Amino acid sequence: MRDGSSGPASGETLFARYAYPPNALGYCGPPDAGPTWSAAIGSVPRTRHLAAAFDGAWPYLVLLAGSNGIADPLDPRVVEAYWVGNELVHAVSPVALGALAHRLGHPSGAGCAAAAPAAGMPQHSFHVFAVYPWLGLLRKGRVEPALHVLDQCRIRGGRVEEVDGDHALVTSRCLAFDGRDLSVGVERVERVRHRVDGVGFIADLHRGDVVAMHWDWICDRLPPTSARSLAACTEHNLAAVNPSPAPPAPTTGD
Amino acid sequence: MCMSRLHVVRALKGPGVAEVEDLAGSVHDVSLLALDGPAPLPGSWLVVHSGYALGHADPVEAERVALEWAAAAEAATPPPRRRR
Numbered sequence: 001m002r003d004g005s006s007g008p009a010s011g012e013t014l015f016a017r018y019a020y021p022p023n024a025l026g027y028c029g030p031p032d033a034g035p036t037w038s039a040a041i042g043s044v045p046r047t048r049h050l051a052a053a054f055d056g057a058w059p060y061l062v063l064l065a066g067s068n069g070i071a072d073p074l075d076p077r078v079v080e081a082y083w084v085g086n087e088l089v090h091a092v093s094p095v096a097l098g099a100l101a102h103r104l105g106h107p108s109g110a111g112c113a114a115a116a117p118a119a120g121m122p123q124h125s126f127h128v129f130a131v132y133p134w135l136g137l138l139r140k141g142r143v144e145p146a147l148h149v150l151d152q153c154r155i156r157g158g159r160v161e162e163v164d165g166d167h168a169l170v171t172s173r174c175l176a177f178d179g180r181d182l183s184v185g186v187e188r189v190e191r192v193r194h195r196v197d198g199v200g201f202i203a204d205l206h207r208g209d210v211v212a213m214h215w216d217w218i219c220d221r222l223p224p225t226s227a228r229s230l231a232a233c234t235e236h237n238l239a240a241v242n243p244s245p246a247p248p249a250p251t252t253g254d
Numbered sequence: 255m256c257m258s259r260l261h262v263v264r265a266l267k268g269p270g271v272a273e274v275e276d277l278a279g280s281v282h283d284v285s286l287l288a289l290d291g292p293a294p295l296p297g298s299w300l301v302v303h304s305g306y307a308l309g310h311a312d313p314v315e316a317e318r319v320a321l322e323w324a325a326a327a328e329a330a331t332p333p334p335r336r337r338r
Contacts, residue, residue: 019255027304028256031278057255127255133308137288145288149304153256
């Protein structure tokens with residue numbers, strides 16, 4: 001298979017692997033997703049201007065890099081921190097993250113950023129859960145579209161069950177909403193794409209591989225540490241946007 | 255990473271679906287499933303996020319933003335090279 005995974009991915013390539021799926025759907029990034037695809041498969045070596053066109057992601061890369069004393073927002077460690085999480089997320093101050101969330105928030109105020117930004121981690125799921133308007137819409141009863149967008153737009157981990165040509169069947173856990181809290185729910189098997197006409201982002205996909213998905217694409221193979229970081233950041237950011245735990249029932253009589 | 259964006263309605267394509275055009279001229283279909291109020295009319299403006307229309311936009315404000323966006327895009331376009 002031809003792909004761009006013969007060695008460690010550059011920051012630009014890694015960024016593009018995750019950015020391509022929503023760009024191809026027309027949801028974000030430059031109008032033409034062709035350059036993003038080229039960057040994602042590693043066929044264009046220098047595509048720095050491309051990442052800056054994703055105006056909902058680039059500010060997080062800048063914040064992560066600056067908070068960690070890294071000059072390049074497209075340093076692979078910074079890009080990894082944004083998409084799946086790593087130790088760099090801990091260096092970002094809650095105040096700076098809160099200010100960014102406020103700046104990027106939906107003009108209707110339907111997101112949660114004003115309510116709970118400071119407790120989040122600057123991994124992609126923070127933007128999805130706290131800045132997007134969809135959790136607010138979910139709580140207003142728009143369950144079907146809101147859960148779909150929240151689930152597909154977060155980066156989710158899964159295990160490959162079967163490779164079927166350009167697609168794969170992957171077991172992952174869907175988001176669930178109980179009327180109060182958003183959480184990671186039960187396992188399901190989903191059919192996602194991992195290449196087009198034999199060209200994809202990662203080589204030699206096999207049953208049992210642990211992968212990261214964004215919308216309808218497999219974006220990368222995850223080593224155990226990255227899979228754990230992704231799960232931890234997701235849980236952390238869910239806790240940040242869910243209502244505070246109900247206080248314990250008051251004791252009576254003594 | 256996605257952001258809410260202004261789109262102008264080109265046509266209604268059936269129950270719950272509209273064809274819209276963003277400020278860069280790209281044409282998409284969007285779902286109206288999350289939209290409150292009456293169905294949009296061609297020429298009206300919508301706030302769209304991740305393939306769904308979320309709200310009606312004030313037409314005067316939307317036109318102003320569209321003009322500003324076009325001016326910024328034009329200013330960012332490099333002038334054509336002169337032939338030597």
